[in-house]
Amino acid sequence: MPENxxxxxxAYVVAAVVYLVYGGSLLARGFRALRxxx
Amino acid sequence: MKPxxxxxxxxxxxxxxxxxxxxxxxxxxYVLALAYTPFEVRQGAAQKIFYxxxxxxxxxxxxFSLVGLVSILYxxxxxxxxxxxxxxxxxxxxxxxxxxxxxxxxxxxxxWGTWWTWDARLTLTLILFLLFLGYxxxxxxxxxxxxxxxxxxxxxxxxxxxxPFIHVSVYLFRTLHPKPIxxxxxxxxxxxxxxxxxxxxxxxxxxxxxxxxxxxxxxxxHAMAELDEEN
Numbered sequence: 001m002p003e004n005x006x007x008x009x010x011a012y013v014v015a016a017v018v019y020l021v022y023g024g025s026l027l028a029r030g031f032r033a034l035r036x037x038x
Numbered sequence: 039m040k041p042x043x044x045x046x047x048x049x050x051x052x053x054x055x056x057x058x059x060x061x062x063x064x065x066x067x068y069v070l071a072l073a074y075t076p077f078e079v080r081q082g083a084a085q086k087i088f089y090x091x092x093x094x095x096x097x098x099x100x101x102f103s104l105v106g107l108v109s110i111l112y113x114x115x116x117x118x119x120x121x122x123x124x125x126x127x128x129x130x131x132x133x134x135x136x137x138x139x140x141x142x143x144x145x146x147x148x149x150w151g152t153w154w155t156w157d158a159r160l161t162l163t164l165i166l167f168l169l170f171l172g173y174x175x176x177x178x179x180x181x182x183x184x185x186x187x188x189x190x191x192x193x194x195x196x197x198x199x200x201x202p203f204i205h206v207s208v209y210l211f212r213t214l215h216p217k218p219i220x221x222x223x224x225x226x227x228x229x230x231x232x233x234x235x236x237x238x239x240x241x242x243x244x245x246x247x248x249x250x251x252x253x254x255x256x257x258x259x260h261a262m263a264e265l266d267e268e269n
Contacts (some may be wrong), residue, residue, distance in 0.1 A: 003082030004148040011087040012068065012140040015094065018140075019246070022133045023061055026253045030054045033260050035045060 039121065043267065046260035053253025058269075060246030067242050068233045087145040091234055093243035095138035095163075099201050101131030102170060106198020109242060120261075121187035124194050125252035128170050130247060135138035135167045150214050158211035162204045163240060170199045 070087035093110035105124045112120040142160070144152040154160065173193045208217045214231035228236065 004084035005082070007144050007148050009087050009204075011090060012143040013079040013142050014144070015090040016064075016068070016138045018133060018137050019061065019064060022249065023246070026250060026257070027054060027057055029084055029251050029257055030050045033050055033257060034054075037100075 039117070040102045040266060041259040041263040043263045044261065049252060049256030049259060051074030052253075053177075053249055053256045054231065056245060057222035057253050060242060060249040064112070064247055067235065067239045070238065074230065075231050079150055084145055087141050088232075089239050091138060091141040091145060092236060093239035094134045095140065096240055097120070097243040097247040098131050098134035098138050099204070100244070101127045101134060101195050102166060103201050105131065105170075105173075105194040106201075108193035109198075112187060112191045114180075118183065118187065118246050121183075121191070122256055122258045122262075123251070124191065126251045128173050128194065128257060129254060130250040132167065132170055132174065133144050133250070134243070135163075135170070139163065139167060146214070155214050157213040157215065158207040159204065159213050159215040162200060162207055166197060166200045166204065167266075169193070169200070173197065208224050 044099070067089060071086050074088065077083060095119065105127045108120050108127065111117075112124065144154075147153050173190055176193060177186055177190050180189060205218070208215055211219045
């Protein structure tokens with residue numbers, strides 16, 4: 001395994017979690033608003 | 039202009055679509071960065087943090103710059119849509135900043151030997167992040183919409199002024215942070231696989247920024263329209 005792989009994995013996981021948590025919460029609120037108005 | 043339920047629904051639909059495209063593009067960047075780009079000889083795998091850190095920094099700076107520009111327009115035109123856009127862009131900018139300010143130290147530790155150093159680039163970036171945290175706190179503390187928009191516009195403009203200083207700080211001061219390798223006067227100094235992946239990363243982060251902002255703006259307009267209908 002190349003050097004510093006654990007740091008790379010940590011950074012990729014942190015970024016993915018932040019994007020998915022924020023994006024997921026926005027998408028959930030968006031779908032809820034669209035469903036409510038239907 | 040007062041928001042309506044139907045117009046805000048249209049904005050939310052665009053936001054949902056762009057956000058899904060942005061998240062899918064981000065997944066493609068992860069695959070390209072991990073499977074397509076070569077390992078840098080000296081830094082090893084840590085260098086690949088570059089493909090998540092730099093596009094996140096790009097979107098954060100774009101978000102905060104747009105808050106400032108739109109705030110200037112708000113103070114001129116007094117259109118509440120501009121204030122709603124600035125609020126959305128500030129929130130999304132904070133999200134990208136969290137990624138920039140966490141992936142940066144994770145990259146710094148194995149390469150610089152330290153998680154953090156108080157040099158100009160890092161310190162100014164942290165100050166910008168804290169300034170926009172203050173911006174969001176200010177917004178939640180003022181209940182009168184016109185007053186909230188006016189005060190937060192001034193803070194937003196002050197934040198925007200920091201962005202060019204952050205860009206040139208690596209030229210003006212001694213720093214551990216590398217100088218720009220793409221956004222500079224001469225040609226980008228990267229192998230083609232790395233450059234292609236980075237440019238696609240910029241595109242993915244820009245689409246994701248746009249999706250988040252449009253969706254956040256649409257949700258805010260939708261909430262205002264519901265409130266207007268109730269009253």
